Amino acid sequence: MAIVFDGTRESYVGGLSEFLDSGQKDVPEWVTALRREAISGFAKLGFPTLSDEEWRFTNLEALRRGSFSIAENGISGVSEKSVDSCGFPGLDCLRLVFVNGRFATSLSDAGDAGEGILVKSLSEAISEHGDLVREHLARYADYEKDAFISLNTSYFEDGIFVYVPDGTVLEKPVHVLHVSTDEGSPLFINPRNLIIVGQSSVAKVIEHYVAASQSVYFSNAVTEVVCGENANLEHYRLEFESRKAFNFSTLRVNQQKNSNIASHSILCGGAIVRNNVHPVLAGEGCNSDIYGLFISEGRQHMDNFMRVEHASPHCDSRQFYNGVLDGRSKGVFHGRILVHEGAEKTDAKQTNRNLLLSDTAQIDTKPQLEIYNDDVKCTHGATIGQMDEEALFYLRSRGISMRQAKIIMLRAFTGETLEHMSIDSVREALEGVVMKWFEQRLQNGKRG
Amino acid sequence: MLEVKNLHVQVDDKEILKGMDITVAPGEVHSIMGPNGSGKSTLAQVLAGKEAYEVTEGEVTFQGKDLLDLEPEERACEGIFLAFQYPVEIPGVANTYLLREALNAKREYRDEKPLKHVEFAKLAREKMKTLGIDEDLLKRSVNAGFSGGEKKRNEIFQMQILEPALAVLDETDSGLDIDALKIVANGVNSMRDSGRSFIVITHYQRLLNYIVPDFVHVMVDGKIVRSGGKELAHELEEKGYAEF
Numbered sequence: 001m002a003i004v005f006d007g008t009r010e011s012y013v014g015g016l017s018e019f020l021d022s023g024q025k026d027v028p029e030w031v032t033a034l035r036r037e038a039i040s041g042f043a044k045l046g047f048p049t050l051s052d053e054e055w056r057f058t059n060l061e062a063l064r065r066g067s068f069s070i071a072e073n074g075i076s077g078v079s080e081k082s083v084d085s086c087g088f089p090g091l092d093c094l095r096l097v098f099v100n101g102r103f104a105t106s107l108s109d110a111g112d113a114g115e116g117i118l119v120k121s122l123s124e125a126i127s128e129h130g131d132l133v134r135e136h137l138a139r140y141a142d143y144e145k146d147a148f149i150s151l152n153t154s155y156f157e158d159g160i161f162v163y164v165p166d167g168t169v170l171e172k173p174v175h176v177l178h179v180s181t182d183e184g185s186p187l188f189i190n191p192r193n194l195i196i197v198g199q200s201s202v203a204k205v206i207e208h209y210v211a212a213s214q215s216v217y218f219s220n221a222v223t224e225v226v227c228g229e230n231a232n233l234e235h236y237r238l239e240f241e242s243r244k245a246f247n248f249s250t251l252r253v254n255q256q257k258n259s260n261i262a263s264h265s266i267l268c269g270g271a272i273v274r275n276n277v278h279p280v281l282a283g284e285g286c287n288s289d290i291y292g293l294f295i296s297e298g299r300q301h302m303d304n305f306m307r308v309e310h311a312s313p314h315c316d317s318r319q320f321y322n323g324v325l326d327g328r329s330k331g332v333f334h335g336r337i338l339v340h341e342g343a344e345k346t347d348a349k350q351t352n353r354n355l356l357l358s359d360t361a362q363i364d365t366k367p368q369l370e371i372y373n374d375d376v377k378c379t380h381g382a383t384i385g386q387m388d389e390e391a392l393f394y395l396r397s398r399g400i401s402m403r404q405a406k407i408i409m410l411r412a413f414t415g416e417t418l419e420h421m422s423i424d425s426v427r428e429a430l431e432g433v434v435m436k437w438f439e440q441r442l443q444n445g446k447r448g
Numbered sequence: 449m450l451e452v453k454n455l456h457v458q459v460d461d462k463e464i465l466k467g468m469d470i471t472v473a474p475g476e477v478h479s480i481m482g483p484n485g486s487g488k489s490t491l492a493q494v495l496a497g498k499e500a501y502e503v504t505e506g507e508v509t510f511q512g513k514d515l516l517d518l519e520p521e522e523r524a525c526e527g528i529f530l531a532f533q534y535p536v537e538i539p540g541v542a543n544t545y546l547l548r549e550a551l552n553a554k555r556e557y558r559d560e561k562p563l564k565h566v567e568f569a570k571l572a573r574e575k576m577k578t579l580g581i582d583e584d585l586l587k588r589s590v591n592a593g594f595s596g597g598e599k600k601r602n603e604i605f606q607m608q609i610l611e612p613a614l615a616v617l618d619e620t621d622s623g624l625d626i627d628a629l630k631i632v633a634n635g636v637n638s639m640r641d642s643g644r645s646f647i648v649i650t651h652y653q654r655l656l657n658y659i660v661p662d663f664v665h666v667m668v669d670g671k672i673v674r675s676g677g678k679e680l681a682h683e684l685e686e687k688g689y690a691e692f
Contacts, residue, residue: 388536391536391537391538393497393520394532394536395538396519396524397497397520397523397524397530397532398521398524398546398550398553398610399521399524399525399551399554399610400521400550400553401521402519404549408546411541412539412540413540415540
């Protein structure tokens, strides 16, 4: 019997015992205890509503009305070939594949990551390296204050585990492919990822979410990142979920002294999408570069929620988020910068630029600075506009067709965020996806 | 080359050109002078195909074709080039990219093979040398953060690459110091030949010391009120536009 959640708070809270009885018998007691404790957050909070300040632009009524279940079957219907087609041409990487939140061993190739490095599924890591996982899992993503983190912590089945010991370079990027399939009824999927980069170590991780079919499901991913002193991590979150999916995700980063992260979020799929990016610059001298690009059409809804927390002195953060919206889609950019007492010499900058391709697309952009300290530099800026007619005319007056001029303009706009990706093959693949998306928009006509 | 007959143009229901006539033969340089608001820039933009301007009457023939029938990009491919009074900044689009796209669009229009990267780079370097333009400018975004002089020089650079049959220079001299003015003028003069024509729109006679026109036209209130040779420019310099 599948465990079914009918949308009510009770079903998500009550379903846990059944979940624990069904497939979670071999897991260590501490994990079970964690799951039980974590559900208290959701029991208290339930799904957020529009009256919740952090959710005022995103209506979850449809999610509350939806019925979802945890997949009964294992991995099926995903071929090696279809997985290969999600790869990045020419990229030499380690690949781990998860189908509906479960590890697909046969489709994965974690290869030899290097001396002392662990790249494996979280469930394997829990049984093989319990103490290491326990030291970090659920220590950063707060299940008491966030309903979705609570659900994920209680119901996660699997995800990626990356551990790079001190002073080590993970040479190959890790490509983590999460595939959702159509299992007949809407699934509830909770990918859980944990990435630990040791002191002065380097890693690149690409989280990639795709759908094998355009079905309805509720995907709720949480990734915790621990970035040790002087460590360097580049993280990608590429979201190409089903156009009917409810898609929630949280990236929670804990940065120690002098560490450096670059985070890239590309949102393209999903019906209702919420992407939380929450780095805490916990040690002195950290740097966080957070880039995002969301493209939406039809009735897609994409909510980008940033919370950049400066907790120590001399840290820099940069947020560059661009949105391209067509049709009747809606976008949200909520950029919160929180500078704690004592975080002197903070330098935080935030930019959100939005390009509306139709008269009916809509964007709400909301910067929010919360500063408990005098000695800081914080700036923010947001723009919303159509494609620049003057620039289009200028290009056309040089002989470039209207269509090509628009493509050039869009490429420039999306390039502002994509150009910061250090993995060329990923960037090029995404440029291709964005261009294809845009060419389809142009073909659909109205703006000839 | 170009024949403009009784051209009436309005924008936002306000008539700006009120019966404009001008005929430009191959190889000629025409200068249009006139006070602010006389419609000089409107003429330039209309020739380039700006949609905001509505042609209510008259005709424009370019090399035997009805110019008003053509899209802006078709006009460019047919050989019209407008050096903008205010070149547009396009962040994120490299100058070199724009130029290569433009040149290859034109070549494609003429059923010629597109230029390869190397060939284009060679061509661009040659032209840059004569205009004293830094190679660095090629990599920068189109006009973004350029000084006024750099923008105008960039327009001339584009003109040199695209080799139009008719170039319309809309106050390309405005705001230039004398050195930049000479560079711009040299850029134009080096392209003068029996098959190529220029319309030089300017406010000041100064430019015409360096680009010597065959004809000077005075434009006031949407039409040409007087035409003459290059000496007319000197007369205007002395007397101003008051008598018109």
